Amino acid sequence: MRKYIIGAVFGALLMLSTTAFANKPLMEIKAWLWPTPIQINVNGLLTTSNPDEVQVLNYNDQAYVPLRYVAEKLGATVNFKPEGTDWVHLNGNRITIDSADNQGLTVKDQDGIISLGNFQFIPKHGGTMLTFQMKQNKELPAEKPFLNLSFFDRQHKLIYSQAVTLSFYAHGKGGVQTLFVQLDALVPTLDASQITASLSHDAVIGELPGRLIPLTESTYILQIVMTDAQYGWAKGDGTVLRTTDGGKTWLIATPQGLQLYGAGSSIANHDSAFVGNHAWVAKPPISYYEESEVTVWHTDNGGQTWKRATLPITENWEQSSSALMNFIDEKNGFVFLASRDGENRKYSIYSTSDGGNQWTRVAEVTGLVFFTQRGISFLDSHNGWIATGNRLMHTTDGGKNWTAMSITLPSAYNQYRCYLDIAPQFFGTDPQVGFLQVPISSSQGSLVLLYVTRDGGKTWNPSGENVVSDSEEMKIIDDHTVYMLSRKKAKNNFKYQLYLTENAGQTWTLKSEFDIPSLQNLYTWQFLNLSDGWISDAYPGKVFGTHDGGLTWTQLRSPK
Known part of the structure; x- marks a missing residue:
């Protein structure tokens, strides 16, 4: 007897759970079960x-x-990705069907675990989009998570x-899929004889030239x-910008091919750090691109050349994360990846001890509210804040475990509340001495207290009763x-003091008071010593400098 069913035919055809479609409204239809056998003949093999x-x-x-039954009988691989499970399926469900014969999959790794082929090179996003098919011949070794691709002329x-x-x-042994x-x-079109593949524990390091293009606009x-x-x-x-004349002119030093969203974008997710002639850029994937890696770029020669390293990420949420970076010196640094889960935000921590070529996953941290790059600092490879x-969180084991430290306000400010957004800073000859900027506020207004530690950050105490109102981030000499x-x-305009x-904060002296008519809004500033300082307005990118401790300022950069 013929029967009918009510439901989502699309889900039934794929023989997949209809719960995957729960976020999309489905049209209810009527269809009949039709008890008909399906006969398939593949190269004489009849089923x-x-x-x-x-x-x-x-x-x-x-x-x-x-679909799955027919495609797999024909030797194809069928996969379904529900919306939101990874970077490429954020905007909808996707079904993929892959089929390839072994003659087209000619590139193999050293152990024959995977076979690659049918390569296509498409110029896209300032670089090259590579598509190819991969067949997994054996189980993937857990100790070799990276597929390294090398291209030769x-x-x-x-x-x-x-x-x-x-x-x-x-997706599993025996299946074929498109990557x-x-x-x-910008890799030119190559044939399979010019491409090699290998599986390894560590990701291969790519190298690209910098651009070093003069910035005028x-x-x-x-x-x-x-x-x-x-x-x-x-x-x-x-x-990333570079100056060699004290801030008068600037060069775009970002490596060729590296795509970053600008400051005006709501999805800007990268971060950078600078030490001497070294610079680093950490970049998670951008959801509109076909990429899955979190990369860290490093230059040790002022941006002339850059090396590309890959973080050994393990979680799907890390593919749509934001990056925060902190480097202690030219060798030791940390990258924090932050999820986009709001109140349930997660952080994963990675560390390097060789300048950013190889990275190790340290830990995954939960229970922290949002913080920015200036909210992270490390004194050494063990102690960080x-x-x-x-709260001020402290680690003594390189980020594996964190404990909360209490900041006690002086009795005169009991009615105030503090909100920390700048991590402690350690400079100078004594590594035990550090400073912490503590903004406090109440109905009476906002103030900033300066706290000091003399035991490497174990305890923090107010350095004095003097405070500065409406303060920018402090600059430690x-x-x-x-x-x-x-x-x-x-x-x-604004008047600056x-x-x-x-x-160390016991007493404060008003060094200078100034206003700059052409400076609409001070955004960032730095003092290198007691004399030399710089300020910028964020946009349109005006830069001003002083060589007398802020008594006088000169406009260094005037964008067109």
Whole structure:
């Protein structure tokens, strides 16, 4: 007897759980079960389905057969990704069907675990989109999570190498699938004889030249980090900037092929760090790109060349994360990946001890409220702090475990509440001495207290009763000298007051008071020593400098 069912035919055809479609409204239809066998002949191998086990539907006098059953009998691989499970399926469900014969999959790794082939190179997003098919011949070794691809020219000279985190692509032994990999270099079209593949514990290091293009137009300058009076770095609008003349002119130093969203984008998710002639850029995948890796780029020669490293991420949420970065010196640094889960935000921590070539997963941390790059600092490879809300978190084992430290306000400020967003800073000759900026507020207004530690951050105490209102981030010169900048609204602009302490905050002196008519809004500032300082307005990227401790300021950069 013919029977009918009510439901989602699409889910039944794929023989997948209809719960995967729960977030989308489905149209209810009527279809008939049609007990019809399916006969398939592949190269003389004939199979016929059992109608009681493999069901066919009749809808509007058209037959609908189970896609997975038919495709797999034909030697193809079928996969389904529900919306939101990874970077490429954020905007909808997707079904993939892959079929390939072994003749087209000619590139194998050293142990024959995978076979690759049918390569296509498509210029896209300033780099090259590589698509290819992969067949998994054996179980993937857990100790070798990376697929390393290397590209050669016809003279067998290496053009470029890039790692792929295979666990985010592989679907099981015996299946064929298509991979989409956004290469960070303009790789020309090559045939299979010019491509090699290997599986390894560590990701291969790719290398690209920097651009070093003069910057003349308006842009964002979000942070200035000068290493001496002439050389320095800045965060730009989706770029890394470099100056060699004290901030008068700037070069775009971002590596060729690296795609970053600018400061005005709501999905800007990268971060950068600078130490001397070294710079790093950490970049999670961008959801509109076909990529799965979290990469860290490093230059040790002022941006002339860059090396591309890959973090050994393990969780799907890390593929749509934001990056925060902190480097202690030229060798030791940390990357924090932050999920986009709001109140349930997760953080994973990675560390390096070789300047960013190889990275180790340290831990996954939960229970922290949102914090920014300036909310992270490390004194050494073991001791670090996170300024997060009204708590100061401290680790003594390189980020594996964190404990909360209490900040006690002086009795005169019991009615105030503190909100920490700047981590402790350690400078100078004594590593035991550090400073913590503690903003406090109440109905009476906002103030900033300076706390000091003399035991390497184990305890923190107010350094004095003097406070500065409406203060910017403090700038530490050494273990007893600190600048602090305050702003007050004037008629058509701001008036700035520069305070100085030379006794670790016991007393403060008004060093200078100034206003700059062409400076609409001070966004970032730095003092390298008691004399040399810089300020910028974020946009359009004006830069001003002083060589007399803030008494006078000169405009260094005037964007077009």
